[in-house]
Amino acid sequence: MREIEIKLPVAKSAAVRRRIRGLGFEPLGPRLLERNLVFDTPDETLRQSQQLLRLRSKGGRWWLTFKSGPAIEGRHKVREEIELELFDGEAIGRILEQLGYRPAFEYHKYRTEYQQPGHPGHLLLDHTPIGDFVELEGPPRWIDRVAAQLGYNSRDYITASYAALYFEWCRAHNQTPGNMVF
Numbered sequence: 001m002r003e004i005e006i007k008l009p010v011a012k013s014a015a016v017r018r019r020i021r022g023l024g025f026e027p028l029g030p031r032l033l034e035r036n037l038v039f040d041t042p043d044e045t046l047r048q049s050q051q052l053l054r055l056r057s058k059g060g061r062w063w064l065t066f067k068s069g070p071a072i073e074g075r076h077k078v079r080e081e082i083e084l085e086l087f088d089g090e091a092i093g094r095i096l097e098q099l100g101y102r103p104a105f106e107y108h109k110y111r112t113e114y115q116q117p118g119h120p121g122h123l124l125l126d127h128t129p130i131g132d133f134v135e136l137e138g139p140p141r142w143i144d145r146v147a148a149q150l151g152y153n154s155r156d157y158i159t160a161s162y163a164a165l166y167f168e169w170c171r172a173h174n175q176t177p178g179n180m181v182f
Contacts, residue, residue, distance in 0.1 A: 001080070001083075002078060003077075003078070004073075004076050004078050004139065004140060004143065005137040006077065006136055006159060007133045007135050007159075007160070008133060008147060008156055008158065009131065010125075010133055010134055013127070016132075017125065019149075019150050019151065020125065025116050026114060026116070027112055027113065027114055028115055029059075030112075031111065032058045032111060032112075033058065033109075033110050034056055034108065034109050035056065035057045035058070036056050036109075037054065037056075037106050038052060038053065038054050038103070038105040038106070038107075038163065039054070039096050039097075039101040039103060041100060049069050050070055052065065052067040052161075053065075053066055053096070053101065055089055055096070057089055061085065062085065062088070062089030062092070063084065063085050064083070064084050064092055065082070066083075067082075072159055074140060075154045075157050075159075076140050076157070076159070106179040106181055107162050107179065108128070108129065108180065108182050109162070110126070110128075111124055111126050119138075120139055120142055121139065121143065121146065122135075122137045124136075124137065128162065129166075129181065130166055130180065133158070162180065166180040
């Protein structure tokens, strides 16, 4: 599956939530805490090639995800994404470690997922330890249209990962990086 996405910075969460509802987006479920554990080799082979191997948990469910190195097509980040829902994420984590992968970075976010009935994309509202963001995932034209309806333009688009945003935030705030957790 190809994932096409951007992030948008959110200055005022309540105002963005009102705009989201005003555009006809409906929540797909409750706001949930996501715990994301990124695995890599000891020599950081995946990070250096901008690939991602992630174990995610939320709402008592688990997913293992691989993402290829990103390409920027126009204003959007595009990656191959392979994702599998798991029964026992903790066991998969131990298997990955036995195969030579190690936990390299952990990040948390509270996420609410939205969709407009009859439209192809997803809007994700994320509250993170470094601020709030909207993620738009879907066809490029849909992303651009919804971003504009929310009051953003292409100069606002962020294609960086949460890890990259976190390390940038740490530099800007003179903080020692660790994990991006609450």
